[in-house]
Amino acid sequence: MDTYNSFNADILSSFYKYLGPVNSLGGYERSYKLVFYKSYFESIKRGEITTTEHIATLFREYYINRIHQGKVPDLNVSRAVANPEESTVKDALDVILRNPFNVIQNKGFFKIEKQDGRECFQMVPKLAATITDAEIDKILDIVEQKLKLYYSSMDNGAKGKLREVIDKFLNGYVDAKKGAFTGSPFGTFVRSEIPNAIYNTGLVDPQNYLITGSVGQGNWATIPWICIFDRSITTTATKGVYIVYLLSKTGESLYLTFNQGCTDIKNAHGKQGAIKIMRERAAEIVARIDGRGFNTDEDIDLGQGLTDLGEMYQKGTIFYKEYKRGAVPSEAELQQDLSKMMDIYREYAGVKPKTVTDVTNGPKGEKDLSIKSDIEQIKKYIAAKGFSYNDGLIEDFYLSLKSxxxxxxxxxxxxxxxxxxxxxxxxxxxxxxxxxxxxxxxxxxxxxxxxxxxxxxxxxxxxxxxxxxxxxxxxxxxxxxxxxxxxxxxxxxxxxxxxxxxxxxxxxxxxxxxxxxxxxxxxxxxxxxxxxxxxxxxxxxxxxxxxxxxxxxxxxxxxxxxxxxxxxxxxxxxxxxxxxxxxxxxxxxxxxxxxxxxxQYLVLGTDVKPEQQELAKRVSADLQNINKVLQQANAHVGYRVRDEIVFFMLNNDTAKLLDYDTAFDYEIMQKILPRIQGSSEAIKNMICDLFKMFAGDYSGFSQSYIWKQMDDCINNKSCKYKNSAQKLCYMMRRFEEDGFTSYWL
CATH class of the missing domain: 3.40.50.300 (P-loop containing nucleotide triphosphate hydrolases)
Structure with a gap:
């Protein structure tokens, strides 16, 4: 018994050590873990069952409450936390399970087990045996003090610190490199304080943009940076287009740049090929976007003897402005420069430049425009290789893959x-x-x-x-x-x-x-x-x-x-x-x-959001009408086909690539008509009835050369689902000429 109690005391001691002292945020890059502890132990204290859904609800409500208090939920976090009111409990649970719960579970403190048929977060038995009411109060007190410490700079940050942190960055990095990399306070300054200062200007919306600072991975970087990413375009410096502050090798100059990720392009095309591609892309962007007074030449100078990565930072630059050590401009000028660069970024993403407070559509609107612009870029890439495909085919192919x-x-x-x-x-x-x-x-x-x-x-x-x-x-x-x-x-x-x-x-x-x-x-x-x-x-x-x-x-x-x-x-x-x-x-x-x-969709009953349910019902109703006709020849479809057509239409609605009738026409061609083949009278009658439905208000046929009547109808009127009507006309011709028909040529 003494050995057992000693082991329990050891695991409690280990948990407190992992939790950390109240005056330290070591091991806490974001608020997730602390908010999970708060949600879980407050539920235990109230005697509530700690189902995964319940804890995720409390987790989400914590961030919503911060918004209602006029505070930022958190910085450099997933969209589910940055914009909790537009996310779901399931989104919040996904965040918890990915991080922090997977880490806490691996440490041996928590697990998920079923209780009364429901999945619940639970402490491992040996830890639970040591947790008294007093211990819960002690843990919650530590968590609250840590949360207060964590949010102190966000909640109290002034709007005039951009010049201060830029000046410190220019003057301090070279000297900081002379010391140890691990645990360096200057590393924390670049990774946390500079992004916070940028957010606190109010020019960068944390719901739509991620700010990340880097001084290297394991060793000091030759060229440290602070990136601003549009979440709908990229969240990594290895790819995409983004805003980045680049500090030169000597620390003499800091460049505010509109730049490009190079790693993936280099892996695919080699260094020289990547540089060629990036310069051509830069020229294309400069030609269509107003530079707002920024430099567009290739004269950015990050220093001599650069690594390949440092050299490609230079070659990837599209727009830039230089700030010299000892001559950093005023706070007002720095913020004005950042504001203009943010306008360039929004214009690049296909969004009309606007102030952060003028967010009418939120991240969804920006993401939709980004998808459309990405598809257009894909079409240009394919066309540049000498291949041409039907209008709408690339959109259809993308939606099919996503569905x-x-x-x-x-x-x-x-x-x-x-x-x-x-x-x-x-x-x-x-x-x-x-x-x-x-x-x-x-x-x-x-x-x-x-x-x-x-x-x-x-x-x-x-x-x-x-x-x-x-x-x-x-x-x-x-x-x-x-x-x-x-x-x-x-x-x-x-x-x-x-x-x-x-x-x-x-x-x-x-x-x-x-x-x-x-x-x-x-x-x-x-x-x-x-x-x-x-x-x-x-x-x-x-x-x-x-x-x-x-x-x-x-x-x-x-x-x-x-x-x-x-x-x-x-x-x-x-x-x-x-x-x-x-x-x-x-x-x-x-x-x-x-x-x-x-x-985005696997299960129709649970994955479709409330605002999408009307569209899902419309698609299902249209499919139900078609299915009644298909039943004439025992060619009707089941739930799998219904779900996949609905998912295709929901993805299209999100991306705004095709109008409803065009998208549904594609799905009829891809999921319904390929099933039709045969030589029976029932097949013939079914094709006729489907044609009447797809052609719009066409009423009927005479008994001979039905396919010619179908062809005349298609050529002389606007069909509701033209591609499907044309395919049915072809299938009817085969039936009348060969006595058998199928979808395939």
């Missing part, structure tokens, strides 16, 4: 299906390893003899050695780098029966669920010999599988199992006229992170 990470591109040979996948991947920064790229794009040619999933994922040979399949290493690499999208192209995927060799993937894709903010599937079932090199392998959230298919006599047709699980985009139009007006190297890739593609 579900499995898309099929179908059509006749040579229409650019495989090329589209490669170009689209390249446009967002994913390249094949074989061509010297980052390995985030892979082309796999399907073989006619593939008969089961071992061809993709591997098998054990007679000697007991595991022989990897065609894609297993690519899947593993994607899992280990989930912040970036990975594109797998299965070329000519129907040379073999898809439902045979892709069966494991088709099953696993239906098990996707949100686990602590990550979308995961059930584990892949692999041979025991694979466990060492491929432990706990599943289909990661950042893997996007695109199959290309030629529908002819040499290939296998799709089963409904395959069609139900994918958006099937048909290629039929080819523009053979080349365009020589664009330089193929002139359009830089975007280097998008996985958030650009990650599915």
């Amino acid at each position: 579900k990470p499995f898309v099929i591109l179908a059509g006749t040979s040579g229409t650019g299906k495989t090329r589209l996948v490669k170009l689209f991947a390249g446009a967002v920064g994913a390249y094949a390893k074989e061509s010297g790229g980052n390995g985030r794009f892979k082309l796999v040619s399907v073989r006619p003899d593939w008969s089961d999933s071992t061809d993709l994922f591997g098998h054990t040979d007679l000697n007991g050695n595991y022989i990897p399949g065609a894609i297993i290493d690519f899947v593993k690499e994607a899992k280990e780098n989930r912040e970036y999208p990975y594109f797998l192209c299965l070329d000519e995927m129907n040379l073999s029966r898809v439902e045979y060799y892709l069966s494991d993937f088709l099953s696993l894709i239906e098990t996707r669920t949100n686990v602590n903010g990550e979308i995961k599937t059930y584990k892949l079932t692999l041979d025991k010999a694979a466990e060492k090199d491929y432990p706990d392998l599943y289909i990661p959230e950042n893997l996007y599988v695109i199959g290309t298919v030629n529908m002819d006599e040499t290939t296998f047709p799709f089963s409904k199992k395959v069609l139900d699980r994918a958006n099937t985009i048909e290629f039929s139009y080819v523009d053979l006229l080349p365009s020589f007006s664009s330089n193929a190297e002139a359009v830089a890739p975007l280097n998008k992170g996985n958030d650009f593609f990650k599915s």
Whole structure:
């Protein structure tokens, strides 16, 4: 018993040590952990059940209360905390589970267990056995004092400290580098005090912008910086476009710049290729955005003997202004410069320049515009490579990938299906390893003899050695780098029966669920010999599988199992006229992170926000009307198809890429019509009734040459769903001429 009590006392002592003294914020970069403790222990004190949902509710309410008091929720945090009134309890729980709970759990103090069928946050038994009412009061007192200390600079910060921190940055960094890196107060100053001073000017809205300072990772940086990121564009200095203060190597000059991330571009194109791309992008931005008096030349000088990274900071600069040590301008001038640079950033993002207090649409409006501008950039990139696709196709392809990470591109040979996948991947920064790229794009040619999933994922040979399949290493690499999208192209995927060799993937894709903010599937079932090199392998959230298919006599047709699980985009139009007006190297890739593609919706009943429910009901009602017609020939769809069409339409509404009828027309073509084939009278009648619905108010047909009547209708009036009406006309022609019809050419 004494040993047991001693062990309990040890774990309590360890917890207090981890909690830390009241006058120290060591180990607390943000407020999350402290607010979690406050929410949890106050619930314990009140005798409440600490369900994950309840604690997340209290966690979210804490930040909402700060807003109502006219205070900033926190700085450099996720949108769910920076803008809690527009987030959900589920969003708050995702924040808790990612950080801080995963860290606290790994320390051995807390866990999640079910109580009365509900998941609850709980202390481990040995710690819980030592926590008396007095201990709870003591813990809460420590937490409250730490929160007060944490928020002191935010709540009491003056609006006139920008000059003070810039002057200190210029005068202090070179001397600070002579001391130890770990634990340096100057490092804390750059990472915390300077961002706080910038936020406190009121010029940078913390809900929409993230400010991060860096003096290096493990060692002092040659060129330290403070970045201002538009959260909808980037939150890392390795990619995207952002505002950054750059301190020269000697500490003589500080440059306020509008700049570009270079790491991803360099990885894909090498140093000289990246510099060329960045200078071309800078020239394009300078040509279309008013510089507001900032310099646009290449004369920024960060010093001699720079690293590659320091040199590329210089080459990536678009607009800049220099501040010299000993001659820092007034507070008013510094804030005016920052305000003008923020206007440039907003104009770049496609948002009309405005003051921070004039935020009418909030972050959602800026994000929507950013998605549209990103899609336009992707289209320009593809066009610059000499390829042209139908209007709306790129938008459709993007929405299909975001709605579900499995898309099929179908059509006749040579229409650019495989090329589209490669170009689209390249446009967002994913390249094949074989061509010297980052390995985030892979082309796999399907073989006619593939008969089961071992061809993709591997098998054990007679000697007991595991022989990897065609894609297993690519899947593993994607899992280990989930912040970036990975594109797998299965070329000519129907040379073999898809439902045979892709069966494991088709099953696993239906098990996707949100686990602590990550979308995961059930584990892949692999041979025991694979466990060492491929432990706990599943289909990661950042893997996007695109199959290309030629529908002819040499290939296998799709089963409904395959069609139900994918958006099937048909290629039929080819523009053979080349365009020589664009330089193929002139359009830089975007280097998008996985958030650009990650599915937002997995479960219709829980993932659709209240403000989206009316749209979801409208889509479901329109689909219900179509389904009644499909039932005539037993071709109706089920819940899976309904959900995926709704998700596609919700993603489109968020991004504002297509109007409702155009987007729904695409989904009819991709999820409904490919299921139709046959020679019965019921098929013929169903096609006629669907055409009447899709053509608008068309009333009826005579008994012969129905397809010609359909064609006349399409040519002489505006159809509600024109693409679908045209496809039905083609299908009716095949029926009347051949006695059989199907969707495929």
